[in-house]
Amino acid sequence: MSKLSRFIREKVIKHYRIKGKNNRIFLKENGHLKPLTGRLKGLDIEIVGNDNKIIIEKPTRFDDTSIRLTGSNALFEIKKTKYEILHTFFAIGSKGARVFIDEDFSCAGAKFYLGGGDFSSLTIGKDCMFSDNIIIMNSDSHAVLDNKTRKIINNDTINMTIGNHVWLGRRVTVLKRAKIPSNTIVGLNSFVIGQFNKENTVIAGNPAKVVKEEIDWQR
Ligand SMILES: CC(C)(COP(=O)(O)OP(=O)(O)OC[C@H]1O[C@@H](n2cnc3c(N)ncnc32)[C@H](O)[C@@H]1OP(=O)(O)O)[C@@H](O)C(=O)NCCC(=O)NCCS
Numbered sequence: 001m002s003k004l005s006r007f008i009r010e011k012v013i014k015h016y017r018i019k020g021k022n023n024r025i026f027l028k029e030n031g032h033l034k035p036l037t038g039r040l041k042g043l044d045i046e047i048v049g050n051d052n053k054i055i056i057e058k059p060t061r062f063d064d065t066s067i068r069l070t071g072s073n074a075l076f077e078i079k080k081t082k083y084e085i086l087h088t089f090f091a092i093g094s095k096g097a098r099v100f101i102d103e104d105f106s107c108a109g110a111k112f113y114l115g116g117g118d119f120s121s122l123t124i125g126k127d128c129m130f131s132d133n134i135i136i137m138n139s140d141s142h143a144v145l146d147n148k149t150r151k152i153i154n155n156d157t158i159n160m161t162i163g164n165h166v167w168l169g170r171r172v173t174v175l176k177r178a179k180i181p182s183n184t185i186v187g188l189n190s191f192v193i194g195q196f197n198k199e200n201t202v203i204a205g206n207p208a209k210v211v212k213e214e215i216d217w218q219r
Contacts, residue, residue, distance in 0.1 A: 011037040011038070012025055012035070012036060012037065015038060015039040016039070016044070016045040016046065016047070017045070017046040017047070017048075018045070018046070018047045019047065019048045019049075020047060020048060020049045020050040020052070020072075021050045021051070022050055022051045023047045023049070023050065023051070023052045023053075023069075024052075024053050024054070025045060025053075025054045025056075026053070026054070026055045026056070027040075027055075027056055027057075027058060028055055028056065028057040028058065028080075029057070029058045033055065036056070040056065040060065040062060041062065041063075042061070042062035042063040042064060042065055043056075043060075043062040043065050043066065043067070044065070044066035044067070045066065045067050045068075046066065046067075046068045046069070047068075047069045047070075048069070048070050049069060049070055049071050049072040049074070050072045050073075051072050051073045052069045052071070052072065052073065052074045052075075052076075053074070053075050053076070054067060054069070054076045054077075055075075055076070055077040055078070056077075056078055057077075057078065057079045057080040058080060059080055059081070059082070060078070060080070060081060060085070061081065061082075061083065061084045061085065062084075062085050062086075063084060063085070063086045063087070064086060064087045064088075065085050065086065065087070065088040065089070065090075066088075066089050066090070067090045067092070068089070068090065068091045068092065069092050069093075069097075070091070070092070070093045071092065071093050071094050071095045071096070071097055072095050072096075073095060073096045074092055074094075074095075074096065074097040074098070074099075075097070075098050075099070076090070076092060076097075076099045077099065077100050077101070078100075078101040078105065079101065079102050079103040079104075079105075080103055080104075081103060081104050081105050081106065082104060083104060083105065083106030083129075084106060084107075084108075085105065085106065085107045086107060086108055086109060087108070087109035087110075087132070088107050088109065088110045088111075088112070089110070089111045089112065090112045090114070091111075091112065091113050091114065092112075092114045092115075093114065093115040093139075094114065094115050094116050094117065094118060094119070094120045094139070095118040095119070096118050096119040097114055097116075097119070097120055097121065098119065098120075098121035098122075098123075099112075099114060099121070099122050100121075100122070100123045100124070101124045101128075102123075102124060102125050102126040102127075102128075102164070103126045103127065104126055104127045104128075105124060105127075105128050105130075106128070106129050106130065106219075107129075107130040107134070108130065108131050108132040109131075109132035109133055109134065110130050110132075110133075110134035110135070110136060111134070111135050111136070112136045112137075113135075113136070113137045113138075113139065113141060114136075114137075114138050114139070115138065115139030115140075115141060116138045116139040116155070116156065116157060116158040116176065117155045117156050117157040117158065118157060119157050120138055120139070120157050120158045120159065120160075121158075121159045121160070122136070122138055122159075122160045122161075122162075123159075123160070123161045123162070124162045124166075125161075125162060125163045125164035125165070125166065125182060126164045126165065127164060127165045128162060128164070128165065128166045128167070128168075129166075129167045129168070129219060130167075130168045130172075131167075131168055131169050131170040131171075131172070131188075132170055132171075133170055133171040134168055134171070134172050134173075134174075135172075135173040135174070136160070136173075136174045137173075137174070137175055137176060138158040138160045138176045138177075139154070139155075139158065139176055140154050140176070143155070158176045158177055160174070160176065160177065160178055160179070161179050161180070162174070162179075162180045163180060163181045163182030163183070163184065163199070164182040164183070165182055165183050165217075166180050166181075166182065166183070166184045166185075166186070167184070167185045167186065167217050168186045169185070169186055169187050169188040169189070169190070170188045170189070171188060171189045172186045172187075172188070172189070172190050172191075172192065173190075173191045173192070174186075174192045175191065175192065175193050177193075177194075177195065178192045178193060178194065178195065179194075179195040179196060179197070180192060180196055180203075181196055181197055181198065181199045181201075182199045182200075183199045183200045183215075183216055183217075184196065184199065184200075184201055184202070184203060185201075185202045185203075185215060185217050186202075186203055186204065186208060187202060187203070187204030187205070187208075187211070188204075189206075190203065190204045190205055190206060190208045191205075191206040191207055191208060192207075192208045193207045193208070194207065194208075196208075196210070198210065198213070200213065200214055200215055200216055201213050201214075201215065202215055
């Protein structure tokens with residue numbers, strides 16, 4: 001390891017809890033990547049594993065937010081935003097996980113539990129607005145077994161997608177395999193379980209169903 005990379009690594013470790021090899025955290029600004037050496041205001045990071053990468057594009061506005069990576073070979077990337085990301089916890093455990101959050105994401109409080117099979121992913125489009133008490137889970141956290149064969153039946157690779165300009169109302173839960181298309185509003189207290197394809201709708205209820213069509217929304 002070169003003197004410079006040892007210096008950067010020691011600086012990062014001082015500010016964040018990082019255990020394992022080849023874990024890298026980058027800041028992106030004006031298209032350029034540079035290793036993070038200080039602490040980003042409002043953001044905690046914990047990595048336990050190897051070969052994980054986090055890329056955070058500036059400007060950011062975190063408060064009481066943490067990213068916890070416990071697998072290996074994961075890539076977590078969040079693009080610049082003019083809005084606040086508050087009281088949010090990302091727990092990412094699967095091997096080769098891919099998390100991508102596009103520009104202008106805002107969140108008033110969420111827990112992301114991203115496990116699932118190897119190379120599971122979560123993609124969130126541009127200009128999404130998540131309210132508070134949101135839960136996003138792309139795995140069940142514990143094994144479900146077929147009782148006869150004793151094989152685990154719930155460790156598939158899960159690719160969860162949330163389109164551009166999606167508003168999740170307060171206390172929304174999004175479960176594995178869900179797909180939410182662009183320009184959707186998800187009503188307060190709803191459980192999104194299935195896949196939705198039609199844009200510009202309100203979906204709501206448990207399980208969520210389309211309750212209104214041809215809508216749009218603004219902040
Ligand atoms: C989703 C929402 C914005 C839709 O508002 P709207 O377009 O005015 O919708 P409507 O009140 O016309 O409701 C349309 C239908 O969906 C149903 N519906 C709306 N929200 C629902 C919900 N959260 N759960 C179950 N059904 C719901 C209504 O009962 C109505 O059913 P009907 O057609 O059988 O009468 C609103 O219902 C909502 O959930 N607001 C809270 C948003 C929030 O969490 N804000 C916090 C700050 S981000």
